[in-house]
Amino acid sequence: MHMADALVSPAVGGTMWAATAGTTALACRRVRQGLDDRRVPLMGVLGSFVFAAQMVNFQVPGTGSSGHLGGALLLAILLGPHAAFVVVTSVLAIQALFFGDGGLLALGCNAFNIGFFPAFVAYPLVYRPLAGPGAGPGRRTAASLLAAATGLCLGAFGVVLETTASGITELPFRLFLGAMVPIHLAIAVVEGLATAAVVGFVLKVRPDVVEPGPAAPTPTSRLGAVFLAAALVLGGFVSWFASRQPDGLEWSIAKVTGRPATAEENAGRAATTLAGIGGGLATLVLVGGAGWALRRR
Amino acid sequence: MSHHLVIADRLHFRYPDGTPALTGASFRIAHGESVGIVGANGAGKSTLLMHLNGTLLPDSGEVRIGEEPLTPDRIPDVRRRVGMIFQDPDDQLFMPTVRDDVAFGPLNMGLPPGEVEARVTAALRRTGIEELAARPPHRLSGGEKRRAAIASVLAMSPDVLVLDEPSAGLDPHGRRALIGLLREFTHTKIVATHDLDLVLDLCERTIVLDRGTVRADGKTREIFADEPLLASCRLEKPLSMQGHWGRS
Amino acid sequence: MSRIAGAIVHFGALDTLSASGTPLHRLDPRAKVVTTLAFAAAVASFGKYAVLPLLPFALFPVALASAGGVPFGLLGRRLLLALPFVVLVGALNPVLDRMPVSLGPFAVAGGWMSFTSILLRFVLTVSAALVLVAVTGFHEVCAALGRLGVPRPLVTQLLVLHRYLFVLLEEAGRMERARSLRTFGGRGRGLPASGAFLGTLLLRTWGRAERIHFSMLARGFDGVLRFERPLRFGAAAVLFTSGWIALFLAFRLVDVPRLLGSFLAAAAP
Numbered sequence: 001m002h003m004a005d006a007l008v009s010p011a012v013g014g015t016m017w018a019a020t021a022g023t024t025a026l027a028c029r030r031v032r033q034g035l036d037d038r039r040v041p042l043m044g045v046l047g048s049f050v051f052a053a054q055m056v057n058f059q060v061p062g063t064g065s066s067g068h069l070g071g072a073l074l075l076a077i078l079l080g081p082h083a084a085f086v087v088v089t090s091v092l093a094i095q096a097l098f099f100g101d102g103g104l105l106a107l108g109c110n111a112f113n114i115g116f117f118p119a120f121v122a123y124p125l126v127y128r129p130l131a132g133p134g135a136g137p138g139r140r141t142a143a144s145l146l147a148a149a150t151g152l153c154l155g156a157f158g159v160v161l162e163t164t165a166s167g168i169t170e171l172p173f174r175l176f177l178g179a180m181v182p183i184h185l186a187i188a189v190v191e192g193l194a195t196a197a198v199v200g201f202v203l204k205v206r207p208d209v210v211e212p213g214p215a216a217p218t219p220t221s222r223l224g225a226v227f228l229a230a231a232l233v234l235g236g237f238v239s240w241f242a243s244r245q246p247d248g249l250e251w252s253i254a255k256v257t258g259r260p261a262t263a264e265e266n267a268g269r270a271a272t273t274l275a276g277i278g279g280g281l282a283t284l285v286l287v288g289g290a291g292w293a294l295r296r297r
Numbered sequence: 298m299s300h301h302l303v304i305a306d307r308l309h310f311r312y313p314d315g316t317p318a319l320t321g322a323s324f325r326i327a328h329g330e331s332v333g334i335v336g337a338n339g340a341g342k343s344t345l346l347m348h349l350n351g352t353l354l355p356d357s358g359e360v361r362i363g364e365e366p367l368t369p370d371r372i373p374d375v376r377r378r379v380g381m382i383f384q385d386p387d388d389q390l391f392m393p394t395v396r397d398d399v400a401f402g403p404l405n406m407g408l409p410p411g412e413v414e415a416r417v418t419a420a421l422r423r424t425g426i427e428e429l430a431a432r433p434p435h436r437l438s439g440g441e442k443r444r445a446a447i448a449s450v451l452a453m454s455p456d457v458l459v460l461d462e463p464s465a466g467l468d469p470h471g472r473r474a475l476i477g478l479l480r481e482f483t484h485t486k487i488v489a490t491h492d493l494d495l496v497l498d499l500c501e502r503t504i505v506l507d508r509g510t511v512r513a514d515g516k517t518r519e520i521f522a523d524e525p526l527l528a529s530c531r532l533e534k535p536l537s538m539q540g541h542w543g544r545s
Numbered sequence: 546m547s548r549i550a551g552a553i554v555h556f557g558a559l560d561t562l563s564a565s566g567t568p569l570h571r572l573d574p575r576a577k578v579v580t581t582l583a584f585a586a587a588v589a590s591f592g593k594y595a596v597l598p599l600l601p602f603a604l605f606p607v608a609l610a611s612a613g614g615v616p617f618g619l620l621g622r623r624l625l626l627a628l629p630f631v632v633l634v635g636a637l638n639p640v641l642d643r644m645p646v647s648l649g650p651f652a653v654a655g656g657w658m659s660f661t662s663i664l665l666r667f668v669l670t671v672s673a674a675l676v677l678v679a680v681t682g683f684h685e686v687c688a689a690l691g692r693l694g695v696p697r698p699l700v701t702q703l704l705v706l707h708r709y710l711f712v713l714l715e716e717a718g719r720m721e722r723a724r725s726l727r728t729f730g731g732r733g734r735g736l737p738a739s740g741a742f743l744g745t746l747l748l749r750t751w752g753r754a755e756r757i758h759f760s761m762l763a764r765g766f767d768g769v770l771r772f773e774r775p776l777r778f779g780a781a782a783v784l785f786t787s788g789w790i791a792l793f794l795a796f797r798l799v800d801v802p803r804l805l806g807s808f809l810a811a812a813a814p
Contacts (some may be wrong), residue, residue, distance in 0.1 A: 004631050005670035006663045010586045011546040028696035037768035041391065041757035048713035052707075054549040055747075056721060058739035069743060090702045094710070097678045097686070098559055099552070100627035100671035105585040154636075167665060168593045168636050170641040170656055176634075197740020202747060209751055252739020276597050279806025283600045289606050294611035352759050373765060380765040387712050388756040393684040393704050397772060405765030433560065433684075435711040453764060 002095070002110050003159055005103030009166035016162065017108035023116055024089060030082035039083060046075060047087045051094065058194070067190035072114055073148055074195045076123035077210065084123070088115035114157035118151030126150050137200055144199070145192030149185060155182035302327060303379075303457055303485065305353060307358035308348060310509075318344040319355065320509035326485060328456075332495030333517060334489040336506035337531035342489040343384075345506065346461055349487070350379040362457070380455030380484075384462040390434035392469060395426065395445045398434065402453040420452040424478060440471030444478065457485040464492045493499035493535035505530055549718040555623065556710065559675070562615055563682035568781075569613045574681050574689035576782035580605075580789045581677045585670050587793040593659045594646065599669065601801040605789065606672040613680030620672045627671055636665040683707050688774040701770045709753075717746055 005013075050071035057068050071091075075084035095101040102110045130143035160180050164173045172258060176258045202210050303326040310319040318341045326332050336342050347353040348360050351372040360367040362375050380528045383389045392398040399420050403413040421427045424444040434442060443463065450458065463479070464472045476498050479486065488500060496503055496517060505513040507530040513520050520526065521538055564571070581789060584605050610617065642656035678686060684704065691700040724742060758766075795801075 001631060003557045004627075004634075004667060005585055005589060005667075005674075006631050006667035007634055008589055010590045013586070013589060024699055026695055028698040031698045037728060037761075038754070038758050040701060040766075040768070041705060041761065042751070042754040043702050044391075045709045045713065045750050045757070047702065047706035048709040049747060051710060052549065052646045052713040052717035053743050053746065055552060056717060056739070056743065057548075058742075059735050086699055086702055089705075090699060090706050093703060094706060097674055097683070098556060100623050100675055103585065103670050104582055104590055104674055105670065111643060163634065168659070168666075170638040170659065171771065172641070193736055194739065194743065198734055198744045198747060201740050201744030205744070206748055206751070209748070275806030275810040276800075276803045277806070278809050279802035279804065280597045280600050282805045282809060283597075284603065287601070288602045290604060291607040291611040294608055295614075349757070350763055352762060376763055376765055381748065381760070383756065383760050383763075385707075385756065388753060389760040391705060391708055391757050392770070393687075393708060393772065401761075401766075401771070402764035404771040405767060431564075434708070436560070436564075471785065 002092075002102035003106040003162055005105045007163050007168050007169065008103075008106045008109060010105070012162050013105035013108060015108075016112055017105075017295055020089065020111040022110040022135065023085060023120075023191040024111070027082040027085045029204065031086060034083075039079075043079065043083055043087050045202035046078065047090050047094075048077060050087070050091055060116075066194060067187065067194075068153075069198070070114070070187070070191050070196045072118035072143065073122060073127065073151060074198060076119045077127065077195070077199060081119040081123055084119040085111075085115045088119065109158065109162045113162075115154040117158065118147070121154060122147040122151035137196075140199060141193065144196035145189065148192035149188040150212045152184040152188040152191060153181055247276040301326070302361065302363060303349065303487065304361040305345070305348070305358070306361065308355045308360065309357045310344060310348065310353060310355050318509055319348070320375065322506065322509060322511050323358075324504055324511055324514055325485065328432045328485055329483060330502060331486040331490070331500045333493075333500035333503040334487060334506055335491070335493060335496060335503060335532060336489075337491075340506040340530070341509040342506055343461060344509075346459055346487070346489055349457075349459055350376050350381050352381075364519055377402075378456045380450035380453055382446055382450050382458065382460045382463060384465055386439075386446040387434070389446040389449060390437075390442060393433060394430070395421075395432055395434060395437070395448075396430040398445060399430075399449045399452045402449060406453065416452045416454070420448040423451060423481075424448040438471070439466050439468070440474060443467065443471070443475060447478070455484065457487065458482060458488070462490050462492070462512070463488060464490065464495050488512050493532065494537050497521065497535050497537060505532070547718070547721065549714055549721060551626075553711065553714050553718065555619075556714070558619055559679050560683075562613070562619075562679040562771070564683075565614055567613050567774055569609065569680050570682070572785055573776055573778045573782040574685035574704055575692060575776065575778060576786045577609075577677055577681050578686060578693065580786050581673050583790050584673050588666055590797065591662070591666075593662060594655060596661050596665060597802040598796070598800045599665050601796045602669050602793070604792075606669065606676050609676045609680055610672070613676065615676055615679045616620045619679075620675055622673055623675055624668060628667070631663060631667045635660045638663070650774065674775055684772075685774065688772070688776060691772075692776060697769075701772070704770070704772060704792050712753075713746075713750065716749060720746060 031043075050069075053069045053071055055068065072084065072088050075087050078084075079087065089107075092102060092107060092110045096103055096107055096110075127143050127147035130146065131140045135143065157177070157180075160173065160177045163169055163171065163176065169176075199210055247282060305322055305324050308319045308322045309317075311317045320341075322341065322345060324332075334342055334345065344353065348355055349362075351360075351367055351369070354367075354369070362371075362379060365371065367375055390398050392401055396417060399417045400413055403416045408416070417430075418427075421430055424447050426441060426444045429437060429441060429445065435443065437445060452470055458479075460479075463475060467475060472495070476495065477481060478498055479488075486499070488496065490496060500517055503513075503515065503517040505520060505526065512530055513523070513526055521535055524534060526536060568637075584602070588599060588602055604713065606620075609615075610620065637656075638660040639654050639656035642654060642659060644655040645652035646655045646658050681689075684707075687700050687703050687707075690703070720742065728738075
């Protein structure tokens, strides 16, 4: 699920932007070092493919509902983690700019939740070890399911952390997490099965696409370091925000309870609030007028 | 101008999955000739074209552009001299705007900015699409896309133009306009197509390809009049030569 | 209309808008990208109960949309389509936060204020992003990103992705149409069929990438897409950027509606 700008505070958005910028720089360097110029068109059209594939609904077995492919895990299988991360980030940027899914400030959060976890955690640490070259369909499906679950649950966890740390919604951390994890497990079933189905189909028709030989092994130590750093950053800003969290609440309590107001004070406050609402309407009228004037030119 | 020769000498090529695509194709095309390469699906037309600019290298036999054989170290030079226009213009127009796309080749050739600009303008003017320069390719009609693809190759000033199914996906008007445009070029032209009427309009010479080898090579009208030959290669006489539907 | 058809229409509409040549379109794209980011950060920086102080910020998308000829209907439709997640996350606010906040003679649950705030932030930030593309053009946005230091592979990726979005959406749309003609009551829409469907689309995409690569090589591709735009950060761009950012700061520091309101109240008898 996409984080929206409306739910993100500048500090959380900024932190996640920084984390994504760092990962992007690393991933781009790796892609360039690959010196495989086939990748330029391949990554581009696979981005368009994921975009289009997300719009193709299919029925989820055993339920009446429908789902669609997310694509991050599939991209990691096809391209490896670094290129997959770059592709997912580009898809998210287009979704934010053209379709209002997510947002500019939330782009860092989204790239991390939707791109980083599947590409740099689920794929190398879950999918690859389980579904090595020559794995059968059953094993591949199991690996896809587990990897999708890992990636999506970590992503959901990211959404919950970022939302809570931003402090714009009231959803308590536990309740939100409790709602998000089951939803994302359900999505993961769809994602895992769909990924396995696509990989299975492609393996039958053009095996060279899915198994491009032994991919350059991602140094696990380096990966672990990246992950650790990410966790530290996440943990750091979460605790920082947790400590600041009461601010908003205190403000409202102080404002509303405080001491019992006298009738006079009450009337005064009502007057200022009414003035505020009038002012708000006036603001909108002014904004509308400005737009009208600009349009008439 | 013998250095504009295009020679294929006993080309053999097999795809990695084992499918034989070329089985000894040979021909020789001189400067300024306009040659149609016809053949049914799977006859090896596209594979042959990809050998002409070194996209594929033959398993045995050789391609010569000019007098020298096409060896891996000559590929950059050959790709500048042999301009390849692909079947689906969407595959060829990959840059954000028509202008960017036409400039792609000249920029890769390392030309100075002024020269790039001059070539882009000239290519756009020659194909009659100057006013489309700033458009993104997905906002073009089929015919406009085809012109843009041709412009993108012309900007590299090739000696030889190679076209793969240039009339595919064009309406009759677009097709007619394309033929007019191609007629204007004095380049050596090699046109691979199913559209035998196009060949009849454009090429005085035709090479018939069948199962990876040259079955016939001669004057277009003579070859298209040879119905048994065409039938054995799974081809049909062009409509304009089938008396009862004759076009004016 | 199917989702794919809807996406094609919307995408085409934004694309057409971005090709028009208003003075705003001609402004250096870096100015518009930086200003829009500053806008999003400014809007996000308010406390969770902020409703009134956010209102003046509507000036930015409204002014840009108006100067750039972007119809509000287009923005409205997209906002509605993107809304669900925000509503989902914000909808419980009124239930969870019952702390009364006085609103004139009435008291409302604080949750209603914060929920309204979320919706407002959503409308502001999403419309600003859509307007950015509509008055700048995606290629210019990418050029700006490149010049602002975004790594080249990502910029190239964005450009190629955008170029083939239409092509792939149309291809998927055709396949989807063909499939829907042959599926009845959900049969043929299950997972195995869908795996084959998406797998076929993937292989076609892969084949296309190979053909594009060939055509790139045929024109001397050496691994770098040369995409240069002569950008000039002129006086207009400086004025635009600094003017708007100053205004955002002012809106952030001064509660304009409250100020206006007190003026109005003072003026009223």
